[in-house]
Amino acid sequence: MTIREIQEALDAQFLYGEELAELDADFVFSADMMSDVLAFGSKCSVLMTGLCNPQVVRTAEMLDIVCIIFVRGKMPDEHMLTLAMDKGIAILATEHYMFTACGILYEHGLRGGA
């Protein structure tokens, strides 16, 4: 699935990185604890989270994640968006809650990283 397809499936908004929209993203990790992401998400290309602070972008950077999805209408601030821009990480925001957002992506064939 491409980042654009994820965006459409989740009725999400591109906050940064529309030019990355055609990138493929097949494995998703969802969590609010960044240490869990760092422990188990190293094979994933998408991070879905309800946490919204600069360390989310840093965590994604360390794992070479290409897209962060913020759920529950969380909105990253300017600083976070600048960081994402700097690292080339697409940022999506959706109103869906985490469970629903995961369910939608699972239905579309996305999976968690092994």
Add this chain to the structure above:
Amino acid sequence: MSDQLIFTYVIDGDDFTRAGEASSSVKNKLKMIGVDSDVIRRVAIAMYEGEINMVIHANGGVITVTISDTDITMVLADSGPGIPDIDKAMQEGYSTAREEVRSLGFGAGMGLPNMKRYTDEMHIDTVLGTGTTITMKVNL
């Protein structure tokens, strides 16, 4: 021993927002040198966890990264409170982090285990009331 690159970073213990900048810088440098991306990811994750720990548990410190022909060595030295029981601290899920730190997405007690998981060697030197030095090595 031929070419060796050494980088030193002073980590500010008061600024959680900036935690990770040193790890990010090392990641970029390794990319420029052309190190294998899997190795870079392992170094970045381990150093980032260590850098976060310095900020949340030890009020900052100094990180020295040495890149040689055979490995990447990270030495994280702080003057924090020290670790009373290393075996306990190494257990997944063990954390003394404050609630405030948890609300920022850390303090799950996975940091030290992650550092061990992603590196080839890890050694902790700690003295209560004096500080902690953690040495990690990733082979090239």
